[in-house]
Amino acid sequence: MSFFPASLENLIDKFAALPGIGRKSAQRLAFYLLSQSEDEAKSFAEAIIEAKSSVHCCKVCQNLTEGELCQICASDRRDRSIICVVSEPRDVLSIERGREYNGTYHVLHGALSPMSHIGPEDIKIKELLVRISQEDVEEVIMATNPDTEGEATAMYISRLLKPFNIKVTRLAYGIPVGSNLEFADDATLSRAIMGRTEI
Amino acid sequence: MSFFPASLENLIDKFAALPGIGRKSAQRLAFYLLSQSEDEAKSFAEAIIEAKSSVHCCKVCQNLTEGELCQICASDRRDRSIICVVSEPRDVLSIERGREYNGTYHVLHGALSPMSHIGPEDIKIKELLVRISQEDVEEVIMATNPDTEGEATAMYISRLLKPFNIKVTRLAYGIPVGSNLEFADDATLSRAIMGRTEI
Numbered sequence: 386m387s388f389f390p391a392s393l394e395n396l397i398d399k400f401a402a403l404p405g406i407g408r409k410s411a412q413r414l415a416f417y418l419l420s421q422s423e424d425e426a427k428s429f430a431e432a433i434i435e436a437k438s439s440v441h442c443c444k445v446c447q448n449l450t451e452g453e454l455c456q457i458c459a460s461d462r463r464d465r466s467i468i469c470v471v472s473e474p475r476d477v478l479s480i481e482r483g484r485e486y487n488g489t490y491h492v493l494h495g496a497l498s499p500m501s502h503i504g505p506e507d508i509k510i511k512e513l514l515v516r517i518s519q520e521d522v523e524e525v526i527m528a529t530n531p532d533t534e535g536e537a538t539a540m541y542i543s544r545l546l547k548p549f550n551i552k553v554t555r556l557a558y559g560i561p562v563g564s565n566l567e568f569a570d571d572a573t574l575s576r577a578i579m580g581r582t583e584i
Numbered sequence: 585m586s587f588f589p590a591s592l593e594n595l596i597d598k599f600a601a602l603p604g605i606g607r608k609s610a611q612r613l614a615f616y617l618l619s620q621s622e623d624e625a626k627s628f629a630e631a632i633i634e635a636k637s638s639v640h641c642c643k644v645c646q647n648l649t650e651g652e653l654c655q656i657c658a659s660d661r662r663d664r665s666i667i668c669v670v671s672e673p674r675d676v677l678s679i680e681r682g683r684e685y686n687g688t689y690h691v692l693h694g695a696l697s698p699m700s701h702i703g704p705e706d707i708k709i710k711e712l713l714v715r716i717s718q719e720d721v722e723e724v725i726m727a728t729n730p731d732t733e734g735e736a737t738a739m740y741i742s743r744l745l746k747p748f749n750i751k752v753t754r755l756a757y758g759i760p761v762g763s764n765l766e767f768a769d770d771a772t773l774s775r776a777i778m779g780r781t782e783i
Binding site for chain 2: 389390391392393395396398399403404405406410412413415416418419421423426427428429430431432434435436437438439440449451473474475
């Protein structure tokens, strides 16, 4: 027997289906929304519909955008000879925050993962190859995550790019700036030593 | 400069405004919704509208319901001479789960909190008094949370109920069943000793 009205149970189910939201959190969120005014609840619902209907992938880099091209691809101040390949749209934001990179991006929307049945045709690899074969690209930076899936994806794509004869690079591994050697894990430390640079 | 399309930023803002959801979680939730099919996103939005428009307070106990009366107030198997007063609708669920209680409830929708400017007129105390003056109530169990606000609310209401000359009780404090004395805090232990019962 459920003690909540059916429509409230339904809303709780919807929240509980979101990643990282358990049953209790879903209840709390649903109760919170119900405690808001009619207008506020409505504007939440409209925000979902609006975002879903107007956001799609940039036809060049596959980043999320409302126009045909994303802001970065549409800008004439970005260096089109370098493409930074990332797994998710949020990774673009992370790299932009570093203010060091001025090239363009390519968002894969995932990483290869045989365990989760995600193969090369499930992420935007084909679009990357089409782009490289048509544009004048000099370097591709593989900025997928430094985990198993990200590494595998980087290796797979770098092999596909061999015939194009362009420079393929990977983000540097090492000690995070401002951190402490004491807290660095073994794998990071050994990569930091392998990748040491002259000062 | 924001790197996400405006409608996506708006959706992230909506999620970030929910309690316990930070900026990063809000991004993850918004991205997840965008990755779902049009139908699924739409049904999420509809669930919000539907719940908000059809759920309201039971006219007797103020619990959430879609009908005029909630399931418990509508049932003829519940003992109407006892009212269990709780702060939130979810507390009804918690007590029902115990399967010990067969009376009715009264949901305050909050607790007195001078710090958050929540006074007696902001929670459903008036409705409780009206109910007690009209129904044949023998006992009121104060089941507000055992924290400062919950205690204050219980004390405040029990004083208001004095003139009605009905029994006002409070949930028992003590060691949680199945736990260990070692892990009980001092306040709980001293309340457990004060409330000791003969065996």
